[in-house]
Amino acid sequence: MSELIVTHKYNRNVRHSVHTRIADIVIEMANTLMDYWPCGEDYPMRFGVNSNASGYSTGGGSNYVVNISDHWATAKKLTEYASIAKKPVIGSISGDNETVLKAICAHEVAHWWHHSRLREEFGARWGRHVSRKRGSVDAPHGSRWQAIYHDLRYMFVNPETRGSNPWHQDIGYESDDLLITDWLESKSILTVLP
Ligand SMILES: [Zn+2]
Numbered sequence: 001m002s003e004l005i006v007t008h009k010y011n012r013n014v015r016h017s018v019h020t021r022i023a024d025i026v027i028e029m030a031n032t033l034m035d036y037w038p039c040g041e042d043y044p045m046r047f048g049v050n051s052n053a054s055g056y057s058t059g060g061g062s063n064y065v066v067n068i069s070d071h072w073a074t075a076k077k078l079t080e081y082a083s084i085a086k087k088p089v090i091g092s093i094s095g096d097n098e099t100v101l102k103a104i105c106a107h108e109v110a111h112w113w114h115h116s117r118l119r120e121e122f123g124a125r126w127g128r129h130v131s132r133k134r135g136s137v138d139a140p141h142g143s144r145w146q147a148i149y150h151d152l153r154y155m156f157v158n159p160e161t162r163g164s165n166p167w168h169q170d171i172g173y174e175s176d177d178l179l180i181t182d183w184l185e186s187k188s189i190l191t192v193l194p
Pocket residue numbers: 107111140141
C-alpha cells in the first residue's frame with residue numbers, strides 16, 4: 001500500500017494554525033489521489049507555507065514540493081492562467097476564502113501528483129522522457145495536469161459539486177458520474193464534463 005511521506009517545512013513567518021489549516025487540505029487531496037491509484041510506491045511531498053505576499057505558490061518540481069503562499073489563507077479570488085481562466089470547472093474562481101484557498105491547493109497538488117506519476121512511469125529522470133512543450137499532454141498546464149486539477153476542483157472545491165465524490169458518499173455520489181480521471185484517457189474527461 002502506498003504511503004504519502006510528508007516532510008513539513010515550517011516558516012517562522014507563518015502562523016502554525018495557518019500552516020496546519022493548509023496542510024490538512026493538501027494532505028486530504030493527496031491521499032484521495034493515492035487511494036485511487038494504489039500502486040505500492042510511496043509518494044514523497046515536501047510541504048510548506050510561504051509568506052510571499054504576491055501569492056506565489058508552487059507544486060511538483062524535482063523535489064516534489066507543495067508550497068502555498070499564506071496570501072491564500074484570506075484571499076477571495078483565484079485568477080487562473082489565461083489559457084484555462086474561462087474553462088468550466090477549472091477556470092478562475094471567486095467566493096468565500098475556503099473555496100479560494102482550496103482552489104490554489106488543488107492547483108498545486110495537481111502539479112505534485114502529475115510529477116509523482118511521471119516519476120512512477122519513467123523513474124527519477126522522467127524529464128528526459130516526456131515533452132514539456134506547450135501543447136503536449138505533459139506540459140506543465142497540459143491536459144494531464146488539467147485532468148487532475150479538474151477532479152480535485154470537482155470533488156473538493158467548486159461549491160456545486162464538492163463533497164460529491166466516492167470518499168464522501170453521504171452526499172449521493174452516483175458511480176456513473178465521471179470522477180477521478182483515468183490517467184491514460186485524461187483528455188476525454190474535459191470534454192465530457194460540463
Ligand atoms: Zn501551475
